[in-house]
Amino acid sequence: MKRILLIITALCLSFLVNAQDELPIRGLAIAVPDKATVGRFVKFINEELPPRKINTLVLRVDYNFQYKSYPELAQENGLSQDDVNKIVTVCQKHGIEIVPQINLLGHQSWASNLGMLLKVYPEFDETPGVTLPEKYEWPNEDGLYCKSYCPLHPDVHKVVFELVDEIVAAFQANAFHAGMDEVFYIGQEECPRCNGRDKAELFAGELTKIRNHLAQSGKKLWIWGDRLLDGKTTGLGMWEASMNNTHRAIDMIPKDIMICDWHYERVEPTAAYFALKGFDVATSSWRKGAVAQEQLTFLENIRKNAKEETAQHIKGMVHTSWSSVSSFLDGFYAPLDKSKVDDAVCFRMLFGE
Template sequence: MRIKLVLIGALCVALSIPAQDVLPIRGFAIAAPKKENVDRFVKFINEELSPRQINTLILRVDYNFQYKSHPELAEDDGLSQDDVNKIVLACQDNNIDVIPQINLLGHQSWHSDLEMLLKVYPEFDETPNIQLPESYEWPNDDDLYCKSYCPLHPKVHEVVFAIMDEIVTAFQANAFHAGMDEVFYIGHKDCPRCNGKDKAELFAGELTKIRNHLALSGHKLWIWGDRLLDGKTTGMGMWEASMNNTHRAIDMIPKDIVICDWHYERMEPTAAYFALKGFDVVTSSYKKGAVALKQLAFLENIRRNSSEETAQHILGMVHTSWSSASSFLDRFYAPFDKTKQNDAVCFKILFGE
């Protein structure tokens, strides 16, 4: 890693550009901490993110906030504005941009539990006839991974846009992350509004609505990019890419959406695909340090050897953690063992342990 950083520094001297401009985004995506862990998380920001020059923090807030516009959606003991202010102040002190996330469209349930939106507003459910099992297993006869809300329900955006607006204001953010990953239920045959409609057009329509609403207040939209990739042609399958034809939406959506291109098992060249399509893109790593370093090298190669028009769309990397903030911190502060494959070890490898 030191050799890599020396080479980057030499390149920057030769080109007379700052080192951070080679890959402008050094990011981390994680669940927002629970109330009792806010101070511990702020300490992590100050003592660990800042020295590693992390400049972007994507926080999965979802319903872990005391919403005033829709208090019925707030989880018990959600973050208060005072809690959020502690996180925001730490990020501002360390020149870190905060991007709050609420999972939209898909991920409206997890295993046998509904998330708050469909729990409170069951009429928004794209698949109301599919019941959550007492004991969840995959695969299953209903092809149930996570529920979706119906993007054509006439009332859903009144609720969704209200909490979006509130959360970007609460975090003093310039951007919002809408998730939009792993959407398996879309245009379902049981939905009276979506049945028979083109899934790519439905997906593109929802993305465009969200983007246009955010643009009214000057906020940028970020999403995970898997639904915009063709799972069959690429061989990436139904998780890292789409097998239900939503991939064609890539040619139907505004180009100012930022794509988080996640691949955790291999270095896939899809960041180049998004950049060639005209989208700003960051690559996302997870557990495998060797894969993360290959992803980093690939992005650096594109930035150095592509046209200026293409290279400018390669923004950098956003490492991901998919557990609670507290359990990540437990792993992070455990003795470092580079042979382990987890999100904390990979974080340290990527950002230079």
């Protein structure tokens, strides 16, 4: 009897240990390093990610790459193809999928700084009449968080799709992350093309256009999911969800779009909502280790208890870092303090030591 109890106990412990391993996606979303940090980042990938069974890297590239299609859009001292090859090689060595990201639609500016796309092509600006202030503050009279490009401008997709194709090829990727989060400027009255248009239809149209372009070469679209959630009904508000009615786009877009569902302060059941709608979904954590672990438990419970039609769409966790790679690595290699609110500490708590 004692031997049988020991076997049962071992099996139960094995199930608990392996529960995380069953999640198809164990990911980290982080900026690409600057040129000086590429070697350190490659070392981190090689030594630290395989033991934690990380199999996905979402890399925010944006304009930090020496683009050949539109070199005028590349940031000064952007990564070369040789730099990128070092990251690709180490990821391929360990079976880690890279999903490169360029922010599309929204996030075309930050605070008082205009992004490269609108800096070079100001005609793409959805709100050209809104001037970036010398000192940015929120809230402000213009409702300015980040600028957007106009999704109906006849020339914008020729530019952004060439960038997308180039960066997907550079990283030898099978998927692309388009961002699409926190879009406040869409369907603005002052835009001659978007004025009077349904914001949900505009958002859905842009998502579908990006998805269809990627599908032509067999690539998958990833996005952040906040604009597909109703901020009013859920109480999630304007940051984690939409207050300008883009949430209705969820019923207008292809179901093969991968959703990264981010909530950083608490566990929200929205991953289940996306799964019930038929979308693959991964929950994204940031700086609170205890919250991240609760989110993981929530996902595991859905996968364990829901019908297969729903459970199959729960893909895992993609932890996010919004600092520089150097800052993240400094925190990662510092002594672990689980009481600290920090992206690197949260990553270590979520995926183990």
